[in-house]
Amino acid sequence: MITIRHITVLGSTGSIGVSTLDVVARHPERFRVAALTANTSAKEMLEQCKRFQPRYAVLLEEASADWLRTEVRAAGLATEVLWGVASLEKVASLPEVDIVMAAIVGAAGIRPTFAAAATGKHVLLANKETMVMAGRIFMDVVKQNGATLLPIDSEHNAIFQSLPQHFNGNLGLVGVRRILLTASGGPFRKTPLSSLQTVTPRQACAHPNWVMGQKISVDSATMMNKGLEVIEAHWLFEADPEQIQVVIHPQSIIHSMVEYIDGSVLAQLGNPDMRTPIAHALGFPERIETTVTPLDMFKVGRLDFEAPDFERFPCLGLAYRALESGGNMPAVLNAANEVAVESFLGSRMPFTAIPEMIGDVMQRVGRKDIATLSDVLAADAVAREAAHEWLACFA
Numbered sequence: 001m002i003t004i005r006h007i008t009v010l011g012s013t014g015s016i017g018v019s020t021l022d023v024v025a026r027h028p029e030r031f032r033v034a035a036l037t038a039n040t041s042a043k044e045m046l047e048q049c050k051r052f053q054p055r056y057a058v059l060l061e062e063a064s065a066d067w068l069r070t071e072v073r074a075a076g077l078a079t080e081v082l083w084g085v086a087s088l089e090k091v092a093s094l095p096e097v098d099i100v101m102a103a104i105v106g107a108a109g110i111r112p113t114f115a116a117a118a119t120g121k122h123v124l125l126a127n128k129e130t131m132v133m134a135g136r137i138f139m140d141v142v143k144q145n146g147a148t149l150l151p152i153d154s155e156h157n158a159i160f161q162s163l164p165q166h167f168n169g170n171l172g173l174v175g176v177r178r179i180l181l182t183a184s185g186g187p188f189r190k191t192p193l194s195s196l197q198t199v200t201p202r203q204a205c206a207h208p209n210w211v212m213g214q215k216i217s218v219d220s221a222t223m224m225n226k227g228l229e230v231i232e233a234h235w236l237f238e239a240d241p242e243q244i245q246v247v248i249h250p251q252s253i254i255h256s257m258v259e260y261i262d263g264s265v266l267a268q269l270g271n272p273d274m275r276t277p278i279a280h281a282l283g284f285p286e287r288i289e290t291t292v293t294p295l296d297m298f299k300v301g302r303l304d305f306e307a308p309d310f311e312r313f314p315c316l317g318l319a320y321r322a323l324e325s326g327g328n329m330p331a332v333l334n335a336a337n338e339v340a341v342e343s344f345l346g347s348r349m350p351f352t353a354i355p356e357m358i359g360d361v362m363q364r365v366g367r368k369d370i371a372t373l374s375d376v377l378a379a380d381a382v383a384r385e386a387a388h389e390w391l392a393c394f395a
């Protein structure tokens with residue numbers, strides 16, 4: 001018999017949120033939507049409320065929530081509309097909720113994602129920024145509260161699938177030598193270095209294989225996304241930085257690999273569609289159906305691999321540096337990157353200034369130990385301030 005599981009989708013109007021609801025809608029016998037949340041997209045949220053009839057809908061701003069509440073009532077729905085960060089935390093930790101999809105973009109996702117872990121949920125982690133900012137602290141909260149962490153990032157989901165089911169955080173114990181973290185190389189893998197200075201936000205967001213939110217699309221173009229994923233893999237799988245090898249694989253068919261001491265390399269393959277890792281984590285440990293196009297090997301034809309180019313993609317080196325320094329540095333890297341990406345998207349600085357700003361901010365803020373979530377949030381705030389100062393000098 002299938003038991004119905006109740007789910008909260010944090011960031012339900014985003015790229016991952018919409019893909020999650022697509023999978024959920026196909027399995028009404030398995031899932032009920034308890035709560036949906038978004039930043040400002042009230043109209044989209046109204047449509048989602050009509051379709052999924054959640055108990056709660058949360059928006060960040062009071063004014064958008066007021067509008068939504070009126071519309072929800074007019075539509076005769078029983079959904080309760082709330083607003084603010086405390087409400088995000090509330091719906092991430094409701095007693096009746098089994099699964100929380102953490103799919104808010106950026107540092108804004110950290111508090112509700114922590115709330116889900118602290119109440120022992122199945123946490124489906126798309127919000128990699130939480131892991132980058134607060135890896136050790138977050139993993140401790142997961143363990144202490146009996147939460148189950150399931151990676152949604154396609155690479156980490158592939159690694160999870162390629163590890164033995166009894167893996168408990170010790171790679172040596174299960175005979176793993178290395179993790180091979182694949183990366184497409186993004187839209188600028190072959191662009192002449194001299195042209196990177198003038199690439200536009202539109203070009204940066206045109207990812208060759210994946211359709212994603214704007215922030216992660218720019219991160220993929222700078223390869224900061226892979227840098228954040230190296231840090232994410234370090235905490236998720238307790239892998240040393242030297243045990244994580246980035247491999248450029250332009251087709252995005254292999255989603256990552258695990259190399260064992262006997263010479264075996266296990267990989268997970270599939271068409272690049274986030275509904276596959278989402279369905280894997282939603283159904284775990286069972287497999288559930290999606291409408292993802294099955295992989296046609298004859299159409300794929302060939303798979304290519306290259307070493308990463310640290311000169312073309314300085315953000316990758318900055319992420320390794322932040323990981324090796326530890327303490328506040330990954331949170332500082334993440335915050336500076338968020339400000340840099342936003343400034344690039346707003347045409348306030350060129351693409352090539354992104355790594356310059358991040359490197360300078362890391363140096364200016366300096367390394368400090370961190371022990372609590374408040375320390376992490378303080379490091380985030382200090383780095384944002386330094387990034388805005390940097391931007392003021394730049395402009």
Ligand code: NAD
Binds near residue numbers: 013014128154
């Ligand atoms: P997106 O921009 O498409 O959606 C973000 C969602 O978060 C939206 O629902 C938005 O309303 C909400 N949101 C934004 N700012 C918020 C705030 N301040 N407070 C509350 N809610 C806020 O982003 P996405 O591409 O879906 O990415 C979401 C997360 O998943 C990111 O951390 C990203 O790195 C990760 N991820 C995405 C993909 C992908 O294919 N899109 C793949 C792997 C990992």
Ligand code: MG
Binds near residue numbers: 153155229
């Ligand atoms: Mg990824």
